[in-house]
Amino acid sequence: MAYKITEECISCGACEPECPNQSISEGDSTYVINPDKCAECVGSYQSSKCSEVCPVDACVPDPAHKETKEQLLAKWRKANPGKEPASGTY
Template identity: 65%
Template sequence: MALKITEECINCDVCEPECPNEAISQGDEIYVIDPDKCTECVGHYDEPQCQQVCPVDCIIPDPDHRETKEQLLEKYKRLMAAKAKA
């Protein structure tokens, strides 16, 4: 499933550059994760990099975007194919 950033976010700026899919961006008040781009780093790393660097542990699975590892891998493949065409 995609991840999401909770209200506990302190806008420390460490998660955004860690995302290999560029799914994290600054929202109105806190950082946000685009569920269409988030693969939980499947295809890139063994663990979600944003969760690894977050100092307040405010990045959690998004219950509104449940996906299996296989679905995340398919999303990764689509994102890489689209990036290759750009």
């Protein structure tokens, strides 16, 4: 399930460099997550890194993007060509 950033976002920028899939960018009023790239951190971490670093809990799972682990891992592979996923993360 891709994550999304809510209106609580204060645009601090902390999440952007932490995303292993380069899914986060600065939007007009908040930072935004590209649901086509966010893999819920599957392949890199055991839990969502953006949600871990966000000071205002603005990074949350988006129920509009339900996906299987296989689909999430496929997104990770696309974002990290030539690499192997970290064990225990998928």
